[in-house]
Amino acid sequence: MQDIKTQTDLDFLVRNFYKKLLSDEAISYIFTDVVKVNLEHHFPILVTFWSQAILGTGGYTNNLTQIHLDVNAKEYLSPQLFSIWINHFNASVDENFKGENCEKIKTQALSLATILQIKIAKENQ
Ligand code: HEM
Structure with missing residues (x-):
């Protein structure tokens, strides 16, 4: 198994991850x-987010906390x-990739x- 190295890898990872989320009725x-969520709009945003975090590219400018407070x-x-x-998330990483960036992305998540x-x-206080 290879490490997560490219945005194509991240695209594969987020799609695999969302398959798991959407087939689990406890969270779907x-x-x-x-x-x-419009998935085809959402996936490139997730790729940009994780690419910035793991591959050191830029481009993610949204407010992650506020977005989740709004969902909450x-x-x-x-x-x-x-x-x-x-x-x-961890299962998607571990089933498909292995290496330093895998540990990095799981720690970040x-x-x-x-x-x-x-x-x-x-x-909620
Ligand atoms: C209970 C756990 C979580 C749930 C149910 C959840 C749910 C969601 C939902 C529904 C959206 C879409 C919001 C929208 O478009 O209005 C979203 C966006 C997103 N989530 Fe989460 N989330 C969770 C945890 C996390 C965590 C831990 C991370 C990061 C490590 C994360 C990263 C993201 C990112 C990057 C986006 C895209 C935000 C954007 O549009 O800029 N989520 N999440």
Whole structure:
């Protein structure tokens, strides 16, 4: 297995990850009902986001926290949902890639999940 090296790899990863999210009814409703995410619009944004984080390219300028606070205002993003999200993300990485960037992307995902949960907990106080 190869490491995550290119935006094509990231595109493959995010599509594989979303297949898992959307086939798990414990979390899929967030993407299909709460926010009706247009996947073909969403995937390139996710690729740009992870490319900036992992491959050192730029280009992501949105406010990730505010976007998730807005989702949370519609439907509570519970610790259980974050745990499901992280499990599918890690599984997608580990089933398809191996190497330094894989460890980097999983660490980043976990630390962002932690930060988002802290902000959501504050917002919901
Ligand atoms: C419970 C866990 C999570 C759920 C249910 C969730 C759900 C969503 C939804 C519904 C959107 C689309 C929002 C919209 O277009 O209005 C979104 C966008 C996004 N999410 Fe999450 N998310 C979760 C955790 C995370 C984490 C931990 C990360 C990063 C490590 C992340 C990264 C992103 C990115 C990069 C976008 C695109 C934002 C943009 O349009 O600029 N998400 N998420």
